[in-house]
Amino acid sequence: MYIVMIASECAPVSKVGGLADVVDGLSCELLRKGHNVEIILPYYDCMNVSLVDNIQSNSVEVSVPFKGKQIACSVHTGIVRGNTCYFVKSHSDEKYFERGNFYGAADDDERFALFSVAAVEFLGKAGKQPDVIHCHDWQTALIPVLLRYKYKNSFLSKTKLCYTIHNIKHQGKVSHKLLDMAGLSLSAFPELDAMADASAPGYMNLMKGGIVYSDYVTTVSPKYATETRTSNLGEGLESVLSAHASKYEGILNGIEYDIWSPEKDHNIPVNYSVDNIEDKYKNKDELRKKLSLRNVFKPILAVVGRLDAQKGVHLIRHSLLYSLNKGMQFVLLGSSPDKEIDEYFHHLKHYLRRNSDCSLSLSYDEELSHLIYAGSDMILIPSLYEPCGLTQLIAMRYGTVPIVRNTGGLSDTVFDIELSQKPQTQRNGFAFEEFSYEAIESVLTRAQFVWNEKPYTFREIMTNAMKSDYSWTLSADRYLGIYSKMLGR
Ligand code: ADP
Helix, strand or coil: CEEEEECCCECCCECCCHHHHHHHHHHHHHHHCCCEEEEEEECCCCCCHHHCECCCCCCEEEEEEECCEEEEEEEEEEEECCEEEEEEEECCCCCCCCCCCCCCCCCHHHHHHHHHHHHHHHHHHCCCCCCEEEEECHHHCHHHHHHHCCCCCCCCCCCEEEEEECCCCCCCEEEHHHHHHCCCCCCCCCCHHHHECCCCCCEEEHHHHHHHHCCEEEECCHHHHHHHHHCHHHCCCHHHHHHCHHHEEECCCCECCCCCCCCCCCCCCCCCCHHHHHHHHHHHHHHHHHHCCCCCCCCEEEEEEECCHHHCHHHHHHHHHHHHHCCCEEEEEEECCCHHHHHHHHHHHHHCCCCCCEEEECCCCHHHHHHHHHHCCEEEECCCCCCCCCHHHHHHHCCCEEEEECCHHHHHHCCECCCCCCCHHHCCEEEECCCCHHHHHHHHHHHHHHHHHCHHHHHHHHHHHHHCCCEHHHHHHHHHHHHHHHHCC
16 A cells, blocks of 8 residues: 655654654554555754655755745655655745744744645655555644645545544644635635634634545544543534544554664663563663662652643642652653743752752653653653553553553553453553542552552563553554555455
8 A cells, every 4th residue: 555644743853742753653564564655744954864864965846836826845855764754845935944943933834734735746746646645633634625625636536535633632723814825715615614613713723624524534542532522622623523423533552662662772771671670670770870869769750741731730740749758759851842831840940959869851852761761660641631642651661650640542551450440461550530639649659559568569560561562563454444444445
């Protein structure tokens, strides 16, 4: 099958969060299964070009109709972890992808609309006719609309469209002028109303367009698929998803075992596996050395992730102070684009600077993240909502026990050692329900008690976690099933 992924991120070259890991991981697995996969991405000035093999200096030149003019774009080919990638550079005065950041510009909607049109124009110019185009999140949600209307009778008329929602909170609510810019004026797109946003009068909703006009829609866990269709976690799109329920399902994300495996990870000092778990503790020693934590008989509780309201920042802050008080060590690796949250954690770091039981690294640091996953005893993920979550999957692979709130993908992947109905061998962590200080204190107390007083039970949870299979193998098969269904094969 010939599949083209079009996305705003792909690990490791342009990564902000889980979207990048998924585009990379799913593509690699489809490639391993013998399919032809290509990825179209923006050519950001801030992407890590050194991780692209053989990036070509010569390029395919594409003239992109946008904003009533022709915008010159060049598309450069390179290989990322075996996958052929096409990087779209624009040469207009707006310097769309030369902003020093992936996201956060006032004209993000315009930047990704240009990218969406350019990606489709590039496919035409290069004479490509994929069986499936797979788009991701609001940034590329315009592509299904473009294909249904503007390019209806074109070279892509037989191509099927799969659209994946990674986080429904960010929908791309835009002025209808954006559709005009992309060549979707009322005459070209008579169903303009189908994209109207229900909560913001006068605005269009790109994600809604992606849902309505794709052949199939997925999200990243079964529980989140239900939550987004039936509760306010749908962020206003519940009724749209319900109306399209027959083409909507949740497929759990996997993680790339080539990257995340304690047996062969080059970023950790001592490799280990479920058969020699003791060696994990050599990584704990190294983590302590690296972060100047004292070497005492205490569990290390870690947090790795974006510091965002979604991730439960208040509960993270409360857990930090609570766990230090109760005799645990605490390691945090996170960053926040939100100035207030960022300043808050910098203050906290300063306040705790002489505490040798905790370390706050307020940056994005891929290498350190590997050592934290390997060297910690537990990882905390108290999210308000969580479409899938990758940090619990990665942590489990390294025998680091997850403590999670029962929501979305966390609930589909982490099963409480005491409270779950799953067979004993599948219970791989601790979980709590309420988004409250009381609930988090209670679960931390439980986890610390098991670590201190029931080491054999704790070891059993670690082993169960390491044996849980969250590779891409099964999930990629589910996507292939959807692609085949769309193609009527
Ligand atoms: P989200 O996509 O909501 O940010 P996920 O749990 O799905 O969260 O994915 C987060 C990914 O980003 C994981 O691979 C995690 O290791 C990585 N990550 C998040 N924050 C950092 C950081 N500060 N440094 C290094 N890696 C990070």
